[in-house]
Amino acid sequence: MRIEADGGSRGNPGPAGYGAVVFDAGSGAVLAEAAEGIGIATNNVAEYQGLIAGLTEARDLGATEVDVRMDSKLVVEQMCGRWKVKHPAMQPLALQAQRLARSFERISYSWIPRAENAHADRLANEAMDAQAGVPPKGKARAAEPPPASQPGTTDRARPTSWTGARGEPTKILLLRHGQTPMSVQRRYSGRDDVRLTDHGRGQAAAAARRIAAMDGVDASTPIVSSPLSRAQDTAGALAEATGGTIELHEALIETDFGTWEGLTFAEAAERDPETHRRWLADPSVPPPDGESFDAVHRRVRKARDELIARYGGRTLVVVSHVTPIKSLLRMGLDVGPSLLFRLHLDLASLSIVEFYPDGNASVRLVNDISHL
Numbered sequence: 046m047r048i049e050a051d052g053g054s055r056g057n058p059g060p061a062g063y064g065a066v067v068f069d070a071g072s073g074a075v076l077a078e079a080a081e082g083i084g085i086a087t088n089n090v091a092e093y094q095g096l097i098a099g100l101t102e103a104r105d106l107g108a109t110e111v112d113v114r115m116d117s118k119l120v121v122e123q124m125c126g127r128w129k130v131k132h133p134a135m136q137p138l139a140l141q142a143q144r145l146a147r148s149f150e151r152i153s154y155s156w157i158p159r160a161e162n163a164h165a166d167r168l169a170n171e172a173m174d175a176q177a178g179v180p181p182k183g184k185a186r187a188a189e190p191p192p193a194s195q196p197g198t199t200d201r202a203r204p205t206s207w208t209g210a211r212g213e214p215t216k217i218l219l220l221r222h223g224q225t226p227m228s229v230q231r232r233y234s235g236r237d238d239v240r241l242t243d244h245g246r247g248q249a250a251a252a253a254r255r256i257a258a259m260d261g262v263d264a265s266t267p268i269v270s271s272p273l274s275r276a277q278d279t280a281g282a283l284a285e286a287t288g289g290t291i292e293l294h295e296a297l298i299e300t301d302f303g304t305w306e307g308l309t310f311a312e313a314a315e316r317d318p319e320t321h322r323r324w325l326a327d328p329s330v331p332p333p334d335g336e337s338f339d340a341v342h343r344r345v346r347k348a349r350d351e352l353i354a355r356y357g358g359r360t361l362v363v364v365s366h367v368t369p370i371k372s373l374l375r376m377g378l379d380v381g382p383s384l385l386f387r388l389h390l391d392l393a394s395l396s397i398v399e400f401y402p403d404g405n406a407s408v409r410l411v412n413d414i415s416h417l
Contacts, residue, residue, distance in 0.1 A: 046070055046108040048099035049157075050115050051165035052091025053173060060176055060404030061086035064168025065099030067106060077102040080168035081346055082176025084379045084404055092117040093138035095165065096124070100145040101339070110151040116159040116166075124154050137381060141339075144329055175350060178212065178357060178402035213358035214399035214407070217349075218256060219370045220362060222271075222279040223248035223393045232309055235302040235335070241278045248393035248417055249282040255395065255416035256362060257286035264288035267361040269352060271297040271369070279393070280364040296348035299366035303335025328382040338368065338385055345372040353400055373398055377406040393417060 047070050052063035062082040069076055079098040083091060096115065103111050115121055122128040123139055124146070130139040146152050159166065223245030227234035241249060256262055264287055270280035272293045280291045305313040313332070314321045323330045328338035348369075352361065363373070367390050375384050377398035390396070390412050397410040 046076065046103050046106065046111050048096075048103055048111055048113045049162055049165045050092070050095035050099040050113070051117075051162050051169045052088060052093070052095040053166070053169045054086055054088045054091055055173060056085075058085050058087045060084070060173055061088070061091040062169050062172030062176060063091045063095030063098060064165040064170075064172060065095045065102060066164045066168065067099060067102050067108075070110075070112065075164075076106055078168060080172040081343075082172045082350065082404065084176075084376060084406060086379070087134070089117070089119060089132070090134060090138065091169070092120050093135060093142060095169065096120060096142050097138065097145060098343075099165075100142060100148070101343075104145060104148045109149060111149050111153075113152065113154045114157045114162065115154070116157055116162040118156050121154045121156045141327075141329060144327065173404075175354065176402075176404050178353075212402035214401045215353045215357050216261070216360040216397065216399045216409075217352070217373065218259070218262075218360065218362045219373060219396040219398065220252055220256065220279065220283070220364045221367065221370055221390050221392060221394050222273075222275040222364065223252075225275050227307070228392055230309070232307050233302040233305045233313065235299045235306050236273075237306055238274050240274050245275070245392070246278065246282070249279040250286075251416045252279070252393045252395060253282040253286035256283055261360040262287060262362070267292060267356055267359070268364065269294050269297065269361060270364040271299065271366060273298060273366070276364045276366065280362075283362060283364065294348055294352075296344045296351075297363060297365040297369050300338065300341050300368045301332075301336035303332040305332045305335065325386070328385070338382060341368050342372045342375070342382070345369045346376060349373060349376060349400070357402065370396060374408060374411065376400075377408040379406070388412075391417075 047068040050065040054061035064080040066075055067077040079102050083094055123130050124142060130136050223241045225239045225241055225245055227239050266287060266289055268280050268283055268289050269292045270276045272295060284291050317333060320333060324332060331337040370390060371385050371388055374396060391414045395413045399407045399409060
């Protein structure tokens with residue numbers, strides 16, 4: 046298979062995104078595409094993210110041999126081992142790409158002119174446009190508000206406070222589900238569809254009262270939930286309190302812990318000591334027959350982009366689980382996967398993140414349980 050990847054930043058650093066496409070080496074047919082806005086980053090970070098996305102897609106397609114082509118001389122030379130990776134922000138990305146590269150029996154890297162990388166470049170620019178709220182070509186843009194200096198207009202075009210963020214943010218209230226029998230026993234609880242305990246239902250009701258009383262929340266506020274019962278039941282308490290309706294989104298489901306489902310941390314470590322150790326150190330490593338944290342992050346990022354496209358500039362509530370909520374907070378903070386292990390989220394806790402159309406974000410609240 047052939048991978049072409051690219052990334053870009055409008056400001057360097059600035060609002061950034063990547064694109065990657067996987068081709069059949071013989072026919073040239075497109076087998077997979079990947080593109081995402083990644084918030085504020087540099088060109089080089091975005092280029093590495095594009096490479097990682099392309100390698101991941103090729104691996105998931107079952108490729109054994111891949112030829113990687115990029116117009117980034119830096120990334121190509123570093124992945125070939127001819128140049129050292131000196132920048133601290135690039136080192137973990139290079140390591141992740143190198144781990145993925147070891148998935149293949151043979152891999153090669155080639156530099157190509159930008160004109161020959163047009164497909165990936167287009168995907169990267171479309172991702173940056175989507176992140177900034179720019180409609181796809183051929184679709185009309187909504188009318189812009191008049192300048193804020195005119196009487197009766199808003200200040201949406203002005204920077205927000207000292208952050209410099211522009212535009213009306215999409216405000217996401219992140220609610221973790223209430224207590225379940227699995228959480229009481231501190232067991233890995235991913236795809237198994239366990240229900241809330243009586244105490245968990247009480248937690249959900251308390252959280253619902255808190256959120257229903259918040260500014261900007263009413264019957265029209267979208268409530269988007271993981272399809273698992275523990276999340277749906279928690280979302281149901283909120284819908285009852287606000288009069289709103291629930292929308293289910295598959296991508297907000299918890300991590301698939303595979304054969305570790307239902308085990309405690311100690312039991313999983315004893316059962317698969319080497320895999321468990323690698324899983325804790327590397328977000329690209331999945332549990333046996335399960336899903337890696339990198340895979341969760343990718344699907345949650347796509348879900349976030351879909352929600353922003355649908356509800357941009359509004360307040361909505363997402364009812365989900367630990368890993369998807371942490372992934373959304375990671376995006377808001379623009380930090381790496383170490384946050385997964387350094388941030389604690391209580392049952393029925395509330396966190397808040399705002400995403401701006403210019404690529405900026407603001408985390409407003411984390412793990413608030415004052416309502417419990």
